[in-house]
Amino acid sequence: MTEAPFAFDGLDRLFHEKARLGIVTALAGHPDGLGFTEVRQLTGLTDGNLSRHIQVLEEAGLVVLVKGYEGKRPHTSCRLTDQGRARFADYLDTLERVLRDAARATGSVSRTGKALKGPA
Template sequence: MELDPVIHAPTRLQIVSLLAAAEEAEFGFVRDTVGVSDSVLSKHGSALESAGYVAVRKGYVGKRPKTWFRLTERGRAAFAAYVENLQRIVAPSGLSVVPDERV
């Protein structure tokens, strides 16, 4: 079992995790939530887009240019597989990366 190297980078893991919980997220929101600069988010967003994991939409709100990110179906599947593989790796420790649903 192997962890997806595209997702495994800590910043990209944060981005994908954030997008997995949303339909779409605006660039500034992702930047501020993940705590990175514009250039770092652009770099990681491009890597995720190149892998087919993220779709990027550009548009305007009023006269201001905006960029939105959306996790693609391929990205959702890759993230689900990543979490599943990570769970298998940590299982022998008795710990879990998936919250206990009984709580």
């Protein structure tokens, strides 16, 4: 057993912020990426907030922006990098462990009525 079993070091702060979690979750389901407008609509963020959060993710090497044109109109798309996809998967594994541990500690059940089980 680790010294601090509830430290949850794998909860990467880059993903754990609500807006960035929404952005990365949206991108995770679209390996070829999404346009800026699509991400904005899916997350409900303003242009400024979305730009700033994408910048943070881009600086960390988790997303890549591709700027170009669709016809004569400028178009920016965003996609997860391989590193971003792998780190997000690790984050989700840790988050699942958090949920199992919390459910076990509180005796909680899932919305489907099934007991949430942790590792044996």
